[in-house]
Amino acid sequence: xxxxxxxxxxxxxxxxxxxxxxTIIVLGMARxxxxxxxxxxxxxxxxxxxxxxxxxxxxxxxxxSLEKGDLVSFKNLIQERNKSHKIWGWKRxxxxxHTELITKSVRxxxxxxxxxxxxxxxxxxxxxxxxxLDESLKLSNQTYQKINEFVAKTKAPIMLVSYxxxxxxxxxxxxxxxxxxxxxxxxxxxxxxxxxxxxxRAVYLENSTVxxxxxxxxxxxxxxxxxxxxxxxxxxxxxxxxxxxDLEKSTKLIxxxxxxxxxxxxxxxxxxxxxxxVARDNExxxxxxxxxxxxFNGEISKAKPVFVFTHIPKTAGTSFRVxxxxxxxxxxxxxxxxxxxxxxxxYPNFDSLRNEPIERIxxxxxxxxxxxxxxxxxxxxNAKYLTFFRKPAxxxxxxxxxxxxxxxxxVSLSLDEIFEQRKANISDLQIRYILRDLSQYSKLKSxxxxxxxxxxxxxxxxxxxxxxxxxxxxxILMFNSKYGFxxxxxxxxxxxxxxxxxxxxxxxxxxxxxxxxNILYEVAITIFNQRLKQxxx
Numbered sequence: 130x131x132x133x134x135x136x137x138x139x140x141x142x143x144x145x146x147x148x149x150x151x152t153i154i155v156l157g158m159a160r161x162x163x164x165x166x167x168x169x170x171x172x173x174x175x176x177x178x179x180x181x182x183x184x185x186x187x188x189x190x191x192x193x194s195l196e197k198g199d200l201v202s203f204k205n206l207i208q209e210r211n212k213s214h215k216i217w218g219w220k221r222x223x224x225x226x227h228t229e230l231i232t233k234s235v236r237x238x239x240x241x242x243x244x245x246x247x248x249x250x251x252x253x254x255x256x257x258x259x260x261x262l263d264e265s266l267k268l269s270n271q272t273y274q275k276i277n278e279f280v281a282k283t284k285a286p287i288m289l290v291s292y293x294x295x296x297x298x299x300x301x302x303x304x305x306x307x308x309x310x311x312x313x314x315x316x317x318x319x320x321x322x323x324x325x326x327x328x329x330r331a332v333y334l335e336n337s338t339v340x341x342x343x344x345x346x347x348x349x350x351x352x353x354x355x356x357x358x359x360x361x362x363x364x365x366x367x368x369x370x371x372x373x374x375d376l377e378k379s380t381k382l383i384x385x386x387x388x389x390x391x392x393x394x395x396x397x398x399x400x401x402x403x404x405x406x407v408a409r410d411n412e413x414x415x416x417x418x419x420x421x422x423x424x425f426n427g428e429i430s431k432a433k434p435v436f437v438f439t440h441i442p443k444t445a446g447t448s449f450r451v452x453x454x455x456x457x458x459x460x461x462x463x464x465x466x467x468x469x470x471x472x473x474x475x476y477p478n479f480d481s482l483r484n485e486p487i488e489r490i491x492x493x494x495x496x497x498x499x500x501x502x503x504x505x506x507x508x509x510x511n512a513k514y515l516t517f518f519r520k521p522a523x524x525x526x527x528x529x530x531x532x533x534x535x536x537x538x539x540v541s542l543s544l545d546e547i548f549e550q551r552k553a554n555i556s557d558l559q560i561r562y563i564l565r566d567l568s569q570y571s572k573l574k575s576x577x578x579x580x581x582x583x584x585x586x587x588x589x590x591x592x593x594x595x596x597x598x599x600x601x602x603x604x605i606l607m608f609n610s611k612y613g614f615x616x617x618x619x620x621x622x623x624x625x626x627x628x629x630x631x632x633x634x635x636x637x638x639x640x641x642x643x644x645x646x647n648i649l650y651e652v653a654i655t656i657f658n659q660r661l662k663q664x665x666x
Contacts, residue, residue: 137294138305141280141287144239150211152235153218153310156225156279157243158272160250162292165326166241167220169303172322173312176210176217188219195227204234211236216310225272228279238285239309242276245292247553252567262504263478266554297575299326344369344417346408348424351395353406357417358388368411373397374404374487382411401427403508405487421483423490423508432511438497439505440476441562442555443527444517445598448619450497456614461494479504502591503567514591515608518559518653519598521646522639526631528555533629545635556642560649563588578648585649589656597653603661610664 153175157163167186171177178188194203210217218239224231232238251265280287288309295302303322307314344357344367357367366386373379379397383390398404408420425432438453440446459465463485464477479500482490490508502514519527529547532539539547561570565588573581589595594611596604601619609615631639 135294136298136301136305137291138302139289140305140309141289142284144237144286148237149215149311151216151218151237151239151310152207153216153239153241154224154231154235155218155220155241155243156228156276157222158245158250158269158276159222161222161245162243162290162295163220163222165292165295166243166290166306168325169306169322170218170220170310172325173307173310173318175310175312176214177219187221191219192221192223195221195230196223200230203230207235225276225279228283232283232285240283240285240287241290241306241309242280242287243290243292244273246571247273248561248567249571262480270553293571293574296326299323302326344410346406346417346420346422348404348406348422348426349391351393351398351426353392353394353408353422355383355385355390355392355408355417356388357385357390357410363388369417370409370411372407374399374406398426401425401431403432403487403491405483405490423483423487425509425511429509429511433494434513435493435510436495436515437502437505437510437512438495438515439502439562440497440499441516441518441524441559442499443524443531444519444559445596445601445619446497446517449517449596452616452619453495453497456616457495460489460492463489463493463496464498476500479507483507501562501567502565506565513593515594516563516592517596517598517604518650521559521643521650522636524559524598525555525639525643526636529631530629544629544631545638548635548638552638552642557646559646560585563592565591573645581645582648582652585645586652586656589649589653595653595657597657600657604657607661607664 153170155163155166155170164186167177171186177186178190190206191203193199194206247266247269250269251262280289286309288306290302300319300323303319303326304314306312343359344355346356347354353371353373355369355371357369359365359367366384369383369385369390371379371381371383371392373394374397376397381392383392394406402425404424404426406420406422406424408417408422409415410417436453438446438450440450454462454465459467463482464472468477469475476498479498482496493510496505496510505512525548526544529544529551532547532551533542533544542550557570560573561567564570564573569584573584576584594608596608605616605618
């Protein structure tokens, strides 16, 4: 039975004989968990560099020599360390671009490669680097393709590690890592190493951001608080350009001394209304973290209600959006037909809304898009959350057929091939869309069925309304009754362009992937039926 347990660890090209001399190279997508691996290696007394960044455990000297193309310096460092250490190594995700040189240059290379949920990586880049989420997902996919190509062709020993499995099965990970590098593991050492495996370490979060010029903007009543400083050059006082509510006359240049500045913005802010502040570093023109800042000046419960429709793909959402757009003026609905047309027929990214004029944002009464609940929290609407759910397997199959029919990259691929390429992005979509905090996702994956059922119920119950694709008639009845609308039964806005049936093998793969999403759907049906019974009684 133990052989059937997925430990999330695989050793490839295992060394035929143990060698006391090794060079350990930790690779992976940036923000995939390579720092955690390096931290444990450091705890096993593996030398990882003279000048090591204690936040991310990266070897500054090796990184500089590799990335500047200074081969003389790189080879000198290798020789020095070979003389001083039988086992040594380094961690640097960007070493992926130099694997051929590394393999030829170092003594007995042993690679440790970390894999992590693509969404988690993209979100960390989005939070820490202010990176566009869609572009981050795309980059993550491309980088892992490059990693996979290296794994397939190299003859060097490799330890493949699932980050999610490692943090939930810590002792197993520690034991396998020790075996891979031939480290003699004592029981007392295991407990020490166990404590090194933690998520969201404060020192990492504070130091792994693009803002080495550390900055943020926030509101406190009628005051705006700007934090901006250069941790490595505290003598510099950043000059920040600030503009309130898109009013040109409100633009101010603020010198931020001692890292923080509070601005009285009373003359430019509206009470009991949404307000907007744009703050940029005047030198680089980069936005401060959280800029543009949209906030409600007053009690949010007194703000007008705004329908926020988190449109989960292939759940009848387009049909619902088209019907609802007819109930609102062009200014009240975002994105309206023209805005979608300008975006090549696609929903705009939610972050683009923050760049809209504040008057446009204030007029919105219905907001719809392929965005998660988490992303919508950046604008504090008095939100009434709406969505539709669908039987998970049917939703994924419909998504695959949609890709086949509409995405040029998928036209020549089978549904099975499309699934293999995109399963990380389309699985558990209904779970991820409704979470208030996407960091919950990895925690939910570790729960047993009963625990998951309780937690996902809470997320579903936060929705003011949800419908079911499989019961549109009662869904619309419930919606009309709850909000006083009189919308007609929904018509399919995206009819099938292809008549394709999934293979039995594909259906099995999908079902193996959607266990928790099926539980979500079961919970949704139960809550839906309860609400429907109350309506009809």
